Amino acid sequence: AQRGLSKKCLVLDLDNTMWGGVIGDDGLEGIVLGEGSARGEAHLALQRYAKRLGERGVILAVCSKNDLATAEAVFHEHPEMVLKRSDIAAFVANWNDKAANLQHIAAQLNIGIDSLVFVDDNPAERARIRQSLPMVAVPELPDDPAHYTRCLAEAGYFEAVAFTADDLKRGEQYASNASRQAALASSESIDDFLMSLQMSVVAGPIGAVDLVRSAQLINKTNQFNPTTRRHALEEVERFAASEQCLTLQFRLTDRFGDNGLVSVMILRPDAEASDVLEIDTWVMSCRVFGRQLELEAMNTAVEAARKRGIRTLRADYIPTPKNGVVRELYPSLGFTAVPDAPAAEGASRWILHLGDYEPVKTHISRRTN
Template sequence: WGGVIGDDGWENIQLGHGLGIGKAFTEFQQWVKKLKNRGIVIAVCSKNNEETAKEPFVKHPDMVLRLDDISVFMANWDNKADNIRQIQSILNIGFDSMVFLDDNPFERTIVRENIPQITVPELPEDPGEYLEYVYELNLFETVSYSKADVERTQQYQTEAQRVSLQKVFANESDFLKSLDMVSEVKGFDTFNTPRVAQLSQRSNQFNLRTVRYTEADVERLSSDKQYENFSFTLSDKFGDNGLICVVILEKQDEETLFVDTWFMSCRVLKRGMENFTLNTLVEYAKAKGFKRIIGEYVATPKNKMVEEHYQNLGFVPSADTQQRNLYVLEMDTYEIK
């Protein structure tokens, strides 16, 4: 909107469908709303009191965006770079997947210098030129989007609630128990195939080998007896995260399973899903008579966070690596965690 909410009050900001600067800001909000409806995550980073910053979203009749369109609302008097780091920690996405839009050149410079991975467009001085300028940057185009994308804002809103609840507990174990988490485990089917393919295309950080799959690839794997496929959903008392983890095991021989693919949504990190997933794989391996599981870490510029994933779960480096990062877990030595 036009104006300064703290000085002008929500009643006097420039916004609306008439002529002038108010119309430009309304059209800009309409564009942001369309992005949100396509699954682009919208967050607010405001240097203001939270109550004051939220007033237009609640009270102004010409606001297109409302609080339920915002995944994370961060309003205080800290510098915006620090607040963006807080937003990033809640969303669990890479800074290079974030775009910071601000009409204040000072704020843009602070963020650009402190978090160089973020895209910070140099908006024109005239708000009437914002849309044309941002359109030309082509920052938000995607090949496709799904029902899960449309629901993403609500998922991140509930994640913010989890973060707030976690601060109440003295230890992580009690916090995790309080969430009442439930995971459904099943193979690939007609219903989850699109989401499996989509998650494989988008998962960069928690992705051990970064193999990408199309829907046709997923359908082929679901019928190939050489592979065993696992999909994991996760819900808790705050809401349903949907499908959040995929593992594809290749049966190398009668005794050995190879983890062809293991990727997981960063939204559910530090909730014990890594251990639960491995427990599921081990139970399957033992039931089918396999003696070991071999995992591989293939480094990319974005997946360093899982560099020690297999060691942390009890795997040991393979003696026969052939310059590959291979790790082995023997079934007779693994204890369910």
Template sequence: LFICDVAALQNKFGRNVMFDSSVYINTEMVLSLDMIPYVASRIMDIVCAAQGQFKKCLILDLDNTLWGGIIGDDGLENIQLGHGLGIGKAFTEFQQWIKKLKDRGIIIAVCSKNNEETAKEPFVKHPDMVLRLDDISVFMANWDNKADNIRQIQSILNIGFDSMVFLDDNPFERNIVRENIPEITVPELPEDPGEYLEYLYDLNLFETVSYSKADADRTKQYQVEAQRVSLQKVFANESDFLKSLDMMSEVRGFDKFNIPRVAQLSQRSNQFNLHTIRYTDADIERISTDNHYKNFSFTLSDKFGDNGLICVVILEKQDEETLFINTWFMSCRVLKRGMENFTLNTLVEYARENGFKRIIGEYIATPKNKMVEEHYQNLRFTPLTDATRNLFVLEIDTYEIKECYIKKKL
């Protein structure tokens, strides 16, 4: 069940616009004809969110976007922020909206042409700042091209550009980013900062259909990921880096504690998703009690912190000898850590213990999951001849345990 907040539309347009008595009398439809496109748009936002098509990251300029004035020229005391009357109030309420997005699991990043130390000063020292450094997952402040900095942010976050929104008051900077990264959403902010919020409310860019504790922890997880990226540069080879992380994974089936997160991850995972099936809580609960399936959830933690539940596999028992990978999706936050090898080792261990002789996988292409196009070949599955499907088989008897540096949590 998903709720469309038509009351918010009525608050915006008024009851007289929302309701037309002649339409109601003749059709029993409670919406006026003028309101149908607005309600339909909000419903489609929910449908798209349920299908994994939603925005995950908000990238912010700073000067005259997050506060009034230019911090490098005006100084800390003279930037415009505050709860009193005037333009400072508009920027403060804009930050309050961003803070709510962050608390809902939207990733907040900064991309500003500034000296980093100067740019961070308001977050640390200004009493009227709502946002603090702890709210920012990735902070990029330098004098490089903003499109290049956004590419750097994307490489750290490991999400698609089409999942990002960039806000900047400067039309020149907006156009530079649009021209160089066409996939990113760059709203045409009004000239008056007092109109920012109403304009963004109408766009409804950050619709979501689910929320979990993992959302509240997401900012911290990406801050930690930035630390991992920095650590990796110290090591001469990847193996030594992975060993140094002291990674652990808890492997569990589906239960009442992780079902909401499993369903949510299915809705959020687009790039590492072999089948791209979207599940609701009810779907996962049904599968968890069906003996025709064997389900796995994987967490991942290391010396920097806990990533939470990051991978899900659902095996379908086709016959006494064959398992079919009905579903395999994983958070892109944990790519290049060996999780794919650890997961497959776990699946093969289950197959051997229960007398299965082969595992079959399938790749169904979507516009967003090209990164896993050769996933099964890379894991040494053999392609099967099929004119209509991309099927691959792994023979259990010949499988050799793959090297990885993740230990199973007992």
């Protein structure tokens, strides 16, 4: 988990996985779930395990061949259900191919397809996903539902650096993204959409209460991460305590809810030039891509650096299979390329002269805690 390998999303089948029986055939009264039978208790145990994962920040999703209204009714109406509809960030129930549905879920949540763990009692469906989407983790479930939970837990898909208060809201935050996507679809332009979000950001140094979440974000983020450097909690704490370093954390809120702490920057002093800071680490949650937060974050970083007498920011882009989304990040922010690029293959180095920087207008207002 310290290297960004932890999975982010547990995708669950429904019939004979989350409960015993087939809801479309057996009806609400006929499915097997709850205390009183070994089979019902086994499916209940899986739900409880999923619920605990959700409370730790793992995103929960459903992928089932079912009628949507029939499937959702179980979550609303069955008295033994531990998981509620509000726990599920992406709920896909239809008769389409599950491989296509998993791709849809990843796109809806704006996470990589390789962030998914797919749990299905049907061996044919498991084989289909392994063949079509080999990057999705598909545990080989035993025949007995009593062993489903242990099988999933022992696989270690959801190891975490630490648990934070923001994790409690993670599923809710991803579910809110569906409302944002609906707003985007109904907007005439991106500008109209961003304005309608009524976004505000709270920015400041990484404080004691931010350390765990900041380290978690640094170690799990693979896409918006220009260098993919990883820093343990103790290292982040040292950066935050150093008077020579500039650390920043950003919390984004909009009319749909609080996204939590979604971006972290660590800027370190240059060993040879006292008026230069290097952007050692800059990460941002994929949940807020396309919201102009990178622009507002750079505005904030430049403002804070100028107050320290800094004249130049330096940054590296080191390509990985997953961070292509930020390939053009620095030139888009006004940085210019440095000819003597770093040694890493495909890497590039960029500088920004702060005297030339003009703050970029965004649809994000700043507020204080």
